[in-house]
Amino acid sequence: MLNKVRIPRLRRERPESDGRNRTVQACNTCRQRKMKCNGKKPICAQCHAQGLTACDYSEAKIVIERKQLELAQVKIGAYEDLLRKLSLRADASTAKQITSTLKDPYTTRSERQNSSSSASFSSIGSLDNIDTVGEDLNRSKESRATGYIGKDSEIAWMQQLELNATKQSGNWDSLENPSECRPLTEDSIGPMNYRLDYDHLSDPEVTNAFVLPPKALADHLLHIYRSNVDTSFPIIRWGLFMDQYRRLFSGSSINPGRKWLAVFNMVLAISKKFCRVSKQDLRGYTDDDVFFARAKSLNISDTVLYGYEDLQQVQVETLMALYFLTVSRVNRRGGMIGIATRSGIALGLNIRRTNNTLDLEANEARKRLWWSIFYLEHLLSVMTGRVSCLGDGSCSAPPPLLFGNSNYRLSDVGRMGYGQLAQTGDVQWTIFQRDEQIEAQHTCLKSMEPSASLYFFYLIDLTLITHAIINREHSTSIFQDGWIQIESRIEVYSQKLDQWVSSLHASLAFEDKDGDQLLRSISYYQVSLALHYYSARVILNRHCLTRPEIVGNNGIRIPRSRFHNNTSSAFILASLALIAVLPDQPDTGWAYNVAPWWGFLHFLMQATIASLLHLSVLSVPARAEANGGAPKSVEMPEVVLTATKKALHWLYCLGRSDTAARRAFLLCNSCIRRIAPSKGLDLSDIPSTIDLSQTPSTAHHPLQWGIPRETSNSTLQQDQGSDNHQAPNLTASQAFSNNKGSEDILFQESEEAQTSRDSLRSLSAVLDTDIAFSEWISHPTAPNFQDLLLLMMGPNV
Incomplete structure (x- = not known):
């Protein structure tokens, strides 16, 4: 049988003038007239025959669709941001519905599992039993002296740290299920209180209260x-x-x-x-x-x-x-500031005045008195972890005048020209401002003359942000809101803190534009604002210091979500930044004359316990994407250990003349020495005891x-x-x-x-x-x- 031979198809060539070629895109005029267009530019043949000078070509359909998609994505992002901000002001059910709607439907199962794991093991105990009391606070004089200590106080952190240190020194770290550890609430929190609430407060007999000093x-x-x-x-x-x-x-x-x-x-x-x-x-x-x-x-x-x-x-x-x-009697102070707060509310100091019966000086005195009360009440809430008696929306008093010192006179208002600005409400607190208002106020604030009043405005402005963080992020409502809502709030309040620090006057700024600290020639105002700012960062991100969870008996650790990694890093970086504000060599003169001496020990303990918590966990990545106000990359855990040693030396120095600081040092020193063996930490240069017979190395004026x-x-x-x-x-x-x-x-x-x-x-x-x-x-x-x-x-x- 003969083999078949394939005969190729004959090719028919068409002349160019055949007219059957389609143009890639017709001009808009030919499209409207439904005429055949040759697509030539700048003018096609049909339009040239009609006497037109140019043709109009629309973008391709794929280009139009791509631009429409980009515009839709921008709008969706703006709508989601608006919904997140509205959820912070909405009731619990509405906020939960908003956050549920904003969840990414394309999140994988493993990502949801990681996020849930991080939330359930959040903060190694900071959210556990936040709405319960684990001991009878009326059972002894010591427990009554300390009172209730909430989970957001550094004393509660110390109790959790003590539990972790005991667990690690007892080789509990090998437990596959951390929940097998004994519950935190079994021990009294009183021994962890480094303050002097339990100590007797001298009450000398007064025979004549009307005597005047020389x-x-x-x-x-x-x-x-x-x-x-x-x-x-x-x-x-x-x-x-x-x-x-x-x-x-x-x-x-x-x-x-x-x-x-x-x-x-x-x-x-x-x-x-x-x-x-x-x-x-x-x-x-x-x-x-x-x-x-x-x-x-x-x-x-x-x-x-x-x-x-x-x-x-x-x-x-x-x-x-x-x-x-x-005098470090914080629990007693709570009752007195509560009375002062109620008395101020009874006089309407917390409400904006609308009549003009008072002169400017008297009105300013009332505003400054109220915001001093508010600041003291906030400090109590932070130090004890208790809910504040001032909830959201309890204050409408405007900011005080932003010039001069507390000895203001009416003539200063006309001379400085800022009186009408503050009285008309053009200067507002950052927490209540919309994004479009922020830039205009920043320009206004930075153009003012530096003064004690300007410092006081920034201090209260930051206090309001931190107060909102505690009320919305650290309240018992978190169990109704859910972890997603907490994440949203952390992002919003982190942005507010960024806006606050970027608005600082040049004379009060403690960071440059890159977020690096200005550690030289720093004044009292800068030190005070820096300590309060980094403390607010620590409080904001405290929930997210987590230990990876161990699954089952196979020893597999589930990593944290990206959000938890960032916020955990922001937590430790803020504590490192707070410690970095202090001079390298401990100096009691600096602590009492340059720093805010009434709260310096509180800030120092907050940062010290935060770094000790990190050393006990040792699982936070070395780089943070969130701005924590500190260097963006650190060598872990070496840098953390160095900063912790610096803080302990400061506590040792202060403890030689201050009983509360001495107790604080002994507590922290005991914890780190029990953590060190399991983590391989070198503690050779940390003092172990305090010789009470020694006198402070320096005495400054x-x-x-x-x-x-x-x-x-x-x-x-x-x-x-x-x-x-x-x-x-x-x-x-x-x-x-x-x-x-x-x-x-x-x-x-x-x-x-x-x-x-x-x-x-x-x-x-x-x-x-x-x-x-x-x-x-x-x-x-x-x-x-x-x-x-x-x-x-x-x-x-």
Whole structure:
């Protein structure tokens, strides 16, 4: 059979003029007319025949669809961002529905499993039993002294750290199921409390609460208060207060009143406490507890039980809460700041005023007093982990004026030109601003002159953001909202913190534009804002410090989600950044004169325990995508260990003269020494004990640091006028040296202090923050005055 041969098909060539070729794209004119177009540019044959000069060609369909898709993606992203922001303000059910809708439908099963695993094992216990109390807080004096400590307090972190350290030292780390560990709530949290709540607070007997100190001592203590306290707590209206103070010591028969004297003694008590901790002790003179006892005798009696609230009463209560903070009695401070908060609300200090019956100075005094109360209440909430008595939407008071110091005058408003800006509400808190408002306000703030008032605005602005974080992220409602809602809130509040730090005035900034710290020539204002900012970062990301979960008995660890890795890294980086603010060499003078001395130990312990928690976990990646305010890449765990050692050296240095710091060091030192063997940590250069017989290495005075604060001796003398009672420039070693040998010079009344003891006991004399001194002169010779005095104060007057 013959083989078949394939015959190829004949090719037919068409001439170019055949006209059957299709153009790639016809012009719009030919399309509308449904005419054949040859697609030539800039003009086709048909349009040229019609006498047109050019053709219009539309984009290809695929290009149009691609652009429409990109535009739709941008709009969807904007809608999702808007929904996330709305979910923060919506009720729990609506917020849960929004977050459920925003879930990515294309998330793989393994990703959902990882995310769920990270959430269920979140924060190695920070979310466990957040809505329960594991012990009877009324069972002993120690438990009552400590009170309830929430899971967001560094004391609760220390309890969890103690459990982890015990587990690791007992070789519990080999357990396949971490839930087999004994529950955290079995032990009392009291032993983990490094503060002095359980210690006895001296309560000396007061035989005469109306005695005045020598003028020179009072001047010195007032100067210390204005230099080291008033910038962050502008509780007092200094212009009027100093006028009244000057007239009191002028030798005239003036009746200051019980509440005014209580305010005066509380100022002296807080100043004397600062002298004691900063080693400026005026030996041979009354301690701070005596001044406090006098203020308590003058005010805390029938006034609290039966009296009506007034501004001076609120001032006394706020100053007493501040005093409890300075002496490390945080639990006692909680009750007093609660009373002060309620008293301020009763006077409407938390609400924006709409009438103009008050002058500007009186209105500013009220606003500064309220925001001082708010700041103190927030500090209590952070230190104890308790819910704040001020919920969302409880305050509408506007920001105070953003210029000058607390001794503002009406003439300053016209001179500076910023009064109308603050009064009309153009300056708003960052937490309440929309994104389009942020840039305009940043420009406004950065153009202002640096001042104590500008610092106070930034401090309260940051406090409001941190307050919102605690109320929305660390409340018991998280069990209703779900972990996805928490992630959304973390992202939103992280953005708010970024906006706050980017708005800082150049004189107050502690980071450059790249997020690196400015560690040299840093002032009190910068140190204070930096410590508060990094503390807020630690609180925000605390939930996400997690240990990978072990599945079953096969030892396989489920990795965390990308979000948890980033936020866990942001947590440890914020704690490292907080420690980096401190000088490399511990210095008590820096701690008490450059840092906010009333809360420095709290910030230091917060960062120290955070780094210890990381060392006990050792599973956080070395690079963070979220901005935590610290270097973006660190060598783990070496850098963390180095920073932890630095913090422990600081605690050791402070502990040589401060009991609370000594307890804090002993707790942290015990934990790290039990963690070290299982993690292979070198602790050779960490001190193990504190020799109480040693004295602090340095004893500094405020003037040695050159702190750029508003108040100085010249300011105090200017407030006092041109009389001869000007404040001397005293040092710790020279103060009242001419009075040595006296048992207690403070209570030996000089001629200028003897302003008629009977007149000082007047029951009707009251110096209000808005009322001139001369309007409240009363006559103590009224009938039955001594009988009334004995009835109210007892026979020991």
